[in-house]
Amino acid sequence: MKLTFLKVTLLMCMLVLIQFATACEPDKHPSSNQNLNGVSSVNKETKVNVPSEDDKIVIGFSMDTLAEDRWLRDRELFREAVEALGAEVKIFASKGDDALQILQAETLINEGIDILVIVPHNAESTAMIVKKAHSAGIKVLSYDRLVRNSEIDLYVSYDNEMVGELQANAITKQVPKGKYVYIGGAETDYNAHLFKKGVFNVLQPLIDKGDITIVYDQWTKDWFPENAYASMVEALKANNNEVNALISANDATAGGAIQALSEQGLAGKIPVAGQDADLAAAQRIVKGTQTMTVYKPLKELADLAAELAVKLAKGEEITVERMINNGKSEVPSILLSPIAVDLENIDDTIIADGFHSRQEVYEGK
Template sequence: MSIKIRSILIIGIVLLLSACENAATVQPKEKTKEQEDITPVPDEKIKIGFSMDTLEEERWLRDRDLFKAAVESLGAEVEIMAANGDDALQVLQAESLISQGIDLLVVVPHNAEASATIVKKAHLAGIKVLSYDRLIKNADIDLYISFDNIRIGELQAEAITKLVPKGRYVYIGGAATDYNAHLLKQGVFNVLQPFIEKGDITVVYDQWTKNWVPTNAYMNMQEALNANNNNIDAVIAANDATAGMAIQVITESVLAAVIPVAGQDAELAAAQRIVEGTQTMTVYKPIPTLAEEAARLAVKMAKGEYIDTNRKINNGKIEVPSVLLSPIAVDITNIDHTIIADGFHLEEDVYGSDR
């Protein structure tokens, strides 16, 4: 074969291979106008609904703000509504939250029994319910988080019986419609009962405070003094607001001595009264711990994640998976190392400018 013919064949083969390679190469297509308009859609935020009984007490304003901040720090959002003690309004507000497409409902019930309706409505919409601080009764709630309310009552009674191991006691409870009030009372009487059986302590007045309203507690304390001719030795009140009213009545009465009074919630006014010497003790429930843990659990539940808890509380219908946090007794001896050290209240607010 001549060199000329060989060269022609080589050139032909090269051209053929080049054509095949070009044919096998897929050229990118130009995007259509519709494709250019499509942008990736980010995952929608988890949305938590928070149905609250009231915002008329200092404590619940703190819960609201801390819970909201904790939820948002986890990348979720929260819609908050407060019924201010109106059962029917709380149900309507819960329905509104459900209709907004929330992923989970957190409820601070005003009425432990009536709030079962809220749970049913949420479950019909495929939404789980977390009962916050107060237990919803007779309902299939998915989780309950609170402080150990029986232990709170025990701490109150332990503190007062150390000071007054014998005497005439007044008990001013919370709202009869609030299951927590019953748990608190159970804790108080767990401690008092042995003293009562020995005859050392007599409970001369025992009454609920309708709707936790302080003015109702004020009337209860007036009634207690009138019924006993001012002859009482100690008062255990279901929270600091009711304790404050009891102390006001005592201050206005003709009693010569300061009567030991126990409360709970560690409100600023209670801390100030402890410093002044008019209130014996309160029970500190680190609200930041409660709010942050509730937010963490709420977001996990909203994502469908399993919550592992080994505590259960019977609410009259089921054994409710529960997370119970530990309360702390506070008096003049440890107020600096608890609520002030934690930043729950500022030292200057508790002690004033004189310290």
């Protein structure tokens, strides 16, 4: 009996020790309720990995392309902003390849990044990336372009609908009546749809009055200037060169279209709008072959995105005043204001900001 009592006593002591050890084990899966303050909670059930204060934040930056001047600037400005905050960034660019962008994002996720920042090539297919990141406890910030049909955690961009409105307002001041050509961006890029919506916010009342006729309207596959060139050649041919104005979704597509105008002796005779404030566009404005561009100060965007990405990774609260529906959820969004630039204010905007030097812009003038 004494031996049996001793065994029972030892067994009870072991159970107490096991319970004590279990109670002291740290929680390896912190609550995901450290979400955005003042907005609807997104993806509440996802386990979010929040690094400790001593860990260096690692940000994955998945980019669509580096083929255009502005994206090279975004890459370097974002890197500088992240490093200034004491964090680290790993950057991949997919050269406009949807499958490659998904693969690169998966690589970043598997490397154990703390947050993913993405510039989607295809607004729809990249929803898969958001789902994979959330499954791994990683939040996702959509940079400049909105990922569609996903529970994205935060969207930071310029007001892209306003971009189109600035373009159309500038051109309709010069051509209140006439035949218009619209050359859009890539149909897979949701921003291209927002630009177009902004343009037609302004044009539609004039179309309804019969003052303006849209004689050509086409998307530009992958934003390639050569595709915009082909579209403009087609537009001119279909209208016997009788075109009064051109609005192009960005400066690269405007450049391709202006090449087609030049071949017909029309460059500088037809008002042309673009956006991005590319150096080539700024030079064309000075030379008179492009009327205006829309300037989106990239440092402002990169600095803000970097700051918010670090906060999201740390689980800190972020308050926003605007929500945008991406087809699946109301996305907490911060939109900055773009600036219309023409010959009159080019010195006071992109040159004064150091976006391009005066020497570069006025080269050959």
